[in-house]
Amino acid sequence: MASPSPPHLLSFFVFIFIFIFIFLTSVVSSQQFSTSDQTTLLNLKQQWGNPQSLADWNSTSSPCSWPEVQCRNGSVIMLQLDSKELTGTIPPFICDLQNLENMILHDNLITGEFPRVFYNCSKLVELDIAQNLFFGRLPDDIDRLSQLQIIEFGGNNFTGDIPPAIGNISALTSLFLYQNLFNGSIPPEIGNLSNLETLGLAYNEFADPVIPQEFGKLRSLKVMWMAATNLVGNIPESLSNLTNLTSLDLSLNKLEGEIPPGLFLLTNLDVMFLYLNKLSGNLPSLIQSQNLTQIDIAMNRLNGSIPDDFGKLQKLQVFNLYSNRFSGQIPTSISQIPSLRIFRVFRNNLTGELPPEFGLHSKLESFEVSENNLTGTLPENLCAGGALTGVIVFSNNLTGEIPSSYESCNKVNSIQLYNNNFTGEIPPGVWTLLNLSTLLLTGNSFSGELPGKVAWNLSRFEISDNKFSGQIPSEISSWMKLNVFKASNNLFSGVIPPEFTSLSELSVLYLDGNSLSGELPSQIKSWNSLTILNLARNKLSGDIPSSLGSLPNLLGLDLSENQFSGEIPPELSNLRLTSLNLSSNKLTGKIPSAFDNSAFQNSFFNNPNLCSTSHISNLHSCYTKSSRKKFSPKIIATIVILSSFLLLLAILFTLFMFRDHLKKKPKRTRTTWKLISFHNLDFTEENILSCMTDANLIGSGGSGKVYRIGVGPPRGFVAVKQISNKKFNRDVENEFSSEVQILGSIRHSNIVKLLCCLSNPNSKLLVYEYMENQSLDKWLHGKKRKPEMELRLEPPHFVLDWRRRLQIAIDAAQGLCYMHHDCSPVIVHRDVKSSNILLDSEFKAKIADFGLAQILEKQKPGDDNMASIVGSLGYFAPEYAYTTRINERIDVYSFGVVLLELVTGKEPNGKDGDLNLAEWAWKHHGESDSMVGVCDPEIKDSDTYMEEMSTMFKLGLICTSTLPSSRPSMKDVLEILRRCNPMDELPEEMKEGRDEFDVAPLLKRERSVTGPNENEGVLVSQV
Template sequence: MTSAEASKMVAKAISSSLLLLIIFSSFSLAASQTTPEDGERQILLQIKEGWGNPSVLGSWNDSTAISHCNWTGIECSADGSVTNISLVNENITQPIPAAICKLKNLSILDLSYNNFASSFPTSLYNCSNLLYLDLSQNYFVGVIPSDIYRLSPRLTHLILSANNFTGDIPPSISRLSALEYLILDNNFFDASIPVELGNLSNLQTLWLAYNPFSPATIPSTFRNLTQLSFLWMSETNLKGEIPEFIGELTEMFQLDLAWNSLSGSIPAGIWNLKKLRYLYLFANNLTGAINIDGPIGVLGLEQIDVSMNQLNGSIPEEFGKLQNLSLLFMYYNRFSGEIPASIGLLPALTGVSLFHNSLTGVLPPELGKHSPLWNVEVHNNMLSGSLPEYVCAGGSLTSIVVSNNNLTGNVPASLNNCSTLAYIDIQSNRFSGTLPDKLPSKLFSLNIDNNRFSGNIPSIAESLQVLKATNNLLSGKIPAVLTGMSELLELHLGRNLISGQIPPGISELKNLSVLNLSSNHLVGEIPAAIGSLQVLKSLDLSINQLSGSIPSEIGDLRLPTLNLSSNRLSGEIPISLHFPAYNRSFLSNPSLCASSEFLNVPICKHGFRWKLRILLIVLASLVSLMAIVFAVFVRRARHRRSNGRVLPTWKMMSFYPLDFTESTILSGLTEDNLIGRGGGGKVYRIVLENHVAQIVAVKKIWNCRKLDSLLEKEFQSEVQVLGSIRHANIVKLLCCLWSTDMKLLVYEYMENGSLDRWLHKKWRVGEQIEEMNSDHMPLLDWSTRLRIAIDVARGLCYMHHGCSPPIVHRDVKSSNILLDFEFRAKVADFGLARMLVKLGEDNTVSAVAGTFGYMAPECAYSRKINKKMDVYSFGVILLELTTGKKANDGGEYGNLAEWAWRYLQETDKMIDAIDQDIKNPTYVNEIVFIFKLGVMCTSPLPSSRPTMKDVLQILLKRPCQ
C-alpha cells in the first residue's frame, strides 16, 4: 500500500469516526431532550392505558402539543417531573397501574371518590418519594397488608377512609414513623385498636371513627401522642372511662368520642387543654356532674357537645369564662339547677341546645345581647320566667324553641323586628297577653299551642308555612289577610274563642294540607270553596255552630281525616262522603241524614224526585262508562294497526344480564297483571316465560301530555339513580324501556309487597285497596319490624354516605319500602330522588315534593334538599313500626311525628304508645328506645337530627333487653 493510499484510508477513517461521533452526539442530545419530559409523558400514557383509557383522561394525549404538566390532574416541578396526581371523583374503576411508581418524583397521589374495588395496592410500595396518599371513598376490600410499612418512609398523610377494609389495622403501620395524618374512619375493622399506634409520635390527626372494633378502652399508649390535635373515635366500641391522660395531650384541638359506651365522669384534666376548641362526648353512658379543675378562662373552646349522656348536677358557672365558646350542646342529659347567667355574656355564642334536662330557674336575662345568637333550644325542662328581651339583639336569631316549660309573660316586643327569625316554638307554656300586631317577615313556622294568648289573630308574615295556635284564648274573626297567605301549609286554630264565618277566600290557600278550626264559635255555612284545596289532607271543623248543608265539593277531596261533628249542619250528606272511614265524622248534627247506614246518622226519607235523581245519575254514569270503553277501544285499535303506519320503536337499556326481551315485557302489560297504581303510573306483576320462571315488577309511566315534562325528569332521575347503585337494601332496576308513547321500568319483584301493606293491614287487588282483618293477614312481630328498620337504615346510609355524590331519596315512606319472601327490606321508588352535585352541598328544586306525614318541616319553606329530609321520613317509619299508627294519624296534632313528641313528654305513658300487636314485655324497653329514636329523627330542626350513619349505628347498638 502506498503512502498516498494509506493517508487516504486514515482520512476516511477519521471522517467516518467524526460522522459516528456526530450521529452519536445527535442521539445523545435527542435522548437528553426526552428526559424527564417525554419519559414522564410516556409513563402517564401507560397509566392511562392501564386504567382502560377513561374518557376523563382525554387530555392525556401524545398527539397534542399540550405539555403533560397541563393534563387533567397533573402537577409538575420546574424540570417537568410529575409531582402530583390528583384525580378525584372521576369514576375510575380499573386497578392502580404499577407504572405509576415509575414517576420517581411523585409525592402526592389523590385518587379519592372513585370506584376502585381491589385489595390494597401493594404496587405503591415502589413510590419511594410519596408524601401524601389518599385512597378514601372507594371500594377497596380485604385486609390492610401486614407489610404496609413498606410504603415510602417519608409518608406523612395516609388516608384510607370510607372503604371496605376488614380485619385489623396492622400494628406494623406504626413503623411509618413520619405519619402526621392517619385517616382510617368508616371501614369495617373489627379487631382491637392496635396499641402500637401510640408509637406514631409525629401524629397530629387520627381518625378511627365508625368502625366495629372489638370493645376496648382507649389504649393507654395514646398518651405518647403528644402532637395529636384531632382525635376522632366516634362509634368505635369504646368502653370504660375517659382516661385521665387525655388532659396531658396539650395540642388537642378537637376531641370527638361520641356514640360509644364510655362511662364514669368527664375527667377534670380536659378543661386544662388550652388549645381545645371542639369537644364531642354525646351518646355515651357518662354519669355524674361536670367538674372543672383548672384555669378554664384561658381555654379556647368553641364547641362543647356532651349531649345524650347521663350527666347530672348543675351546669358549672365557669362555662361563662369560655370567651371563644360558640356552640353549647348538652341536650338529653339530667342536668338540674339554673343556667348560669354568665352564659348570656359570652361574646361568640351562636347556639344553645340544652333541651331534655331538668333545668329550672330563668333563661339568662342577657342571652343574645352580646353575641350573634342564631339558635336557642331549651325545650322540655322546667324553666320559668319570661323570654329574654335581647334574644334577637345580635341580629342573627333564626330559631327559638322553648316548648314544654313553665315560661310566663308576654312575647318580647323586640321579636317584631327580628328580621332573621324563621322558627318559633313556644308551645305548652303559660305565656299570656296578646301577640305582636305583626310577626317577623321571614317567619315560616309559629307554634304557640297550649298557652294563654288572647286578642285577635295577628297579621301573618307572607312566608309563613305553619301556624299552630290551638288551645289559647284567641278571639275575633279570622282575618281576611290570613286567606292571602298562599304559602300556608298548616293552620291550627282549634280550641279558641274565634267567632264569625269561615271566609270564602280560604280557597286561596292552595298549598294548605291541614285545616283545624274546631272548638270555636264559628257560624254560617261551610264554604264550598274548601273543595278547591286539592292538597288538603285533614279538615276539622267540629264543635262549632256551623249550619246549612255540607258542600258536595268536600267529597271530591278524599280526605284521610274529616271531622264535622257537633255543629248545626242539616240536609243529606253528599254521596261522595259515604265511606266507612267517616263513620264518626258527622256525629251530633241532629238535622243531618244519609242514604247509608254506616255513617251513624239517620237514614234520609226520599220521594219520587230523589229516585228520579238517582236514575239520572245511574244513566249518566252508564253513558260516561260507554264513552270511556269506546275511547279505550279506539286507542288500542290505533295502537295495534296505526292505520298502516309502523308501531313505535322500543329502546331498551339493561343494567344486569337479562334473558328476556322487550316483547316479553310488553305482552305482560295486561289488566290481569295489574297490582298497583302510584303517583307516576301503574305497576304490573309479570311472570317471564324463561327457564327460571322469573317474576318482575314493571312500572309504566303515565302518558299524560300535561305531565310529560315532569315525568320525563322523574323517569330520567329514577334511571340515573337506580342504574348506578348496587346495594342489598335498594331495589334492583333490571332495565328500562321507552318509546315515544310510553316508558317502562323493570324491577326485581318483591314477593311480600310494601311495608305499608303489612303494617297497616292493607291489600291491593287490582286498583282497589282492601282493609284486611288481622285474622286474614299475618302480623309483623317485633323482631321482623326491627330487622326491616335496620335494612332500610342500611340502604339510606349507603345512599347518603356511600355514594358519590350522595343521593337524597325525598319520598321515603312505608309504601316505598318493599319486602322480599324473607321479609328483608329494600328501598324503592326513586322518582323524586336527586343526586347532590357536590359532597356537602345542598341542591335546589323548584317545587315541594314528598308525602304528607313523611315530609320534614323544612320542605315547606325551603327548596333546598338535604339528607336530613330523609332522616325525618325514616324517623316517621320508626314511629309507624313501634306504634302501628299511620304517618298522618296524629289526631289533633296533625301527624304522627307531632303526636309522638307529645307522648315523649309523658314518660309514664310510654307503654301506651306501643302497638298492641307487639306489646310483649320481653321487648318493651327496646321498642321504647326505638320510639325515642324516631322522635329524635323527626326533630323540627334539621341540625338536631342525627345522620343516617348515626341512626344505623344506634340501631345496631341498641340496648339489650
C-alpha cells in the same frame, strides 16, 4: 428627550443580557427530564385505560410540564391524580419512578388488595389512596413504608384488624383509616407515633373496642376523629395529656362514665364533639380552654349542673347540651359570650329563669330550651343581633307576655311557645314577621283577636286552649299559605266567613269548642286539600251544606254538639270518610245508606228525629207501625193458608228431587274456619266472612283479592287479603306462612298490624289494620297512570307536600330499622317499594306486604330459599344478578329508590330510555351536581326546602350504590332523615339529636360509593 449616558446604557444592556440568559437557562432546564420517567408515566396512563383526564400526557412533551406532575431536577417527585376516573389496579412498574415522594390517587375507581408494590418506592413520604375500591386486609409488615409521613386509606373496603406494625412508622404525622370495614381491634401501638398530628379512625365497626390508654402518649396530636367506631367503656384519663389537641370527635359510640376532669384543661382545644354517646356522670367544673368554638356533648346521660366556667369561653359559637339530664340553672355567664350563635339545651331538667342578657352580646341564630322546667319570662333582647331564626321554648313553666321587641325578629321562621303559662296579646308585628312560617301557641292564656293580615308564608298556625276571642276576620282569605289551622277551645264567636273556604292549601281545620254561630257557608270555594274538618261544640245551625260532599280528600268530619237541622245530605256518601260525628244535633230523616251500618253506629247519637233502615242502636227504625198498611183479618188468614200450602209443596218437592243424593251423602261436613289472632280483637269471625262481597272489593294482586270491611267502632274498618284458592300452590303457601310468621311476631308502630288470620282447606284470609290513605305509590304516581289501575279506590287528587314526604320517609325508615337492627334474628323484607308503604289517616307510613320477607338466620351456601330472585322491577339490588345470598343491604337499595321517588316524583321504571330511576339519578349526578331538573315539579315551594331535598336525593344515591358494602345501614339512613325534620314535626322519640339539616357527623367526610353501572363508581361528596 435626552439619550442615556454611556454608563447607564451599558448597565441597561447588561440587565437585558442577564434576563435573556436566565430565561434560556430555565427553558433548557425544563426540557431536561428522565426519559425513563416519561415512559413509566405513559405506561401508567395506558394501564389505567387512557382516561380523557390525562390527555396532556404524550410523548412529545416534558412530563414536568404536565399539570398532574411535579419534578425536581428533571425527576418526578409527585403525582397529583385525584378525581381522574382511573380504573384498574396499581401496576408493578409504578416505582420505576425512583424519586417519587408524593403519590395521590384520591377519589378514583382503582381496585385490588393493598398494593405492596409501594414497598419499592423508597422515598415515598405521602400515600393517598382514599376513596377507591381497595379491599382485603392491610399487610402485617406495613411498616416497610418506613418513610411515610401521611397515610390516607379512608373510604375503601379494607377489613380485619389494623396491623400493630403501623405504630412503627415513626415519621407519621397523619393517619386516616376512616370509613372502611375494619372489624377487629384498635392497636394500642398507634400510641407510639410521637409525631402524629391527625388520627382518623371514624366509621368502622371495630369489635367493641375501648380507647387505648396508650393514646395519651400522642402529645403532638391535634385532631382525634373516632366517630362511629363502636367505642365502649370510659374516656381514659390519659387523654388529658394531649395538650395540643384542637378537635376531638368521639361521636356515635357507646362510651360510659364521667368525662375526665383534665379533659377541659386542653389549652388549644378548638372543637369538641362527644355527640351521641351514652356517657353518664357529672360535667367537670374546670373549663379553662380559651379557644373552644364548639361544644357538642348532646344526647348523652350527663347530669349535674351546667358549670358557670363555660362563660369563660369567649370564642364559643355552638353550645349543644340537649337531651341529657342536666339540672339547676342556666349560668348567666353563658349569655354574655360575644361569639355565641347556637344555644341548644332542650330536653333536660333545667330550672330557674332564663338569663335576661341572651342575645344582647352576640348574634344568636338558634335558641332552643324546650322541655325543661324553666320559669320566668322570655329574654327581652333575644333578637337584638338580627340573626335569630327560631324561638323554641315549648313545654316549660314560662310566664309573662311576648316582648314587643320580638316585632323586629325578621329572620325568625318558627316561634314555638306552646304548653307554658304565657298571657297577654300577641304584639301586632309578630303576626307579620317577614319569614314566619310556624306559630305554635297552644296551651297558654293568650288573649285578643285574630289579625286580618299575617306573615305571607305562615303555613302552620296552632292557638288551641287559649282565650282568643272575637270573630274570624273575612281577611283570612289572604292567609294563602295556611296548611294547618288549630284553634280549638277558645272564645271565638260570630259566623264562619265564606272567605275562609278560599284557602286552597288548608288541610287541617279545628275550630271545635268555641261559640261560633250561624250557618256554614253553602258554597265551598277551594277546600280541595282539606282532610280534617272539626267544628264540634259550637252553636252552628241550619242545614249541613251538601257542598261538603264535593271535598275530594276529606277523611274526618266532626259537626257534633251544634244545632244543625234538616236531613243529612246524601252527597256526603261521596266522601271516603274514616271518622264521622254528627251527634247531638237536630237532624231529621233517614241516614244515607253509605253510613247506615255498624261502622258508623256511634256517629248519630242524640238526634231524636233520625231513623235507620238497618236498626242502628239508639236510633228508631224508619219502618214504624204507622207506615205499615193495615189488612183485614180475612185477607191475612188467606195469605197465611196459601203461604203454608206453598211451603209444604216446596218441601216435598225438594225431598223427592234430592232423595238419591242424600242417600249417597248422608252427611256433609260444614266448612269451618280456623282463626289465629295476634291482637285483642274487637270483631268476630262472622263480621269478616259476611262482608266478603264485591261491594267491598278495593284491590287485587298476584296472590288474591283485598277487601275493605266495616267492623264497627272503635276500629271502623279492616283490610282483608284473600289468598287465591284456585292457584293455591307451594309458593303461595310459603308466602302466606312467611307473612303470618313475621307479622304475627313483631310489634312496631311503622309496620302494618296483622290482626288475625283465618284459614280453611280452600282459602286463606289475612286481616290487617285498615290504612285510610292507601299506598305511597298512589299518591306519587296515581294521577300519571291510566284508569286501568286494579285498586278501586280513586287515586288522590292533590299532591303530597314536602313535609309529608319527609315524614313518610322517616316513618318507613323506622320500620325497616326495627327489622334490621332490633329484631333477632334480622328480618329482610326483600320487596321494599312505594306500593308496600301504606299511609293511615294522618299520613303515618307503615311497611306492609311481607310475603317475600326472610328471617335472616345463619345462611349456608346453596340454601334453596335464597336462590330465587324476588322483588319488583326497578327496586332490584344489582347484586341479585350474580349472587343468591341476601342481607339487609338489598332493602337499603330498594329504600334508596323510594327516596328518589319522593324527591323526583318519577316512577322506578322511568321513561328515560332504558334507564330506571336509580340509573337516571346517578347519570344526572355525574353530569351535574345541580338539583335543577331533579325535584318533583308538583312540590310547592321547593326552593324553601331545597337543602333538605338535596340531602334526601344524595342519600338515595348512596343507598343505591352498586357495591353493597358502600351502602349505609338503615340506622344511619334514619339518622340522616331525622336531621332533616324540623323539631316541631318530629315524633317524641325522634326529637333527640336534631341538628340544622346537616347529615354530619354521619357523612361529614366525602364518601366514595359505587353507582349503578358496570364501571362501578361515582363520587357522592358531602351529602
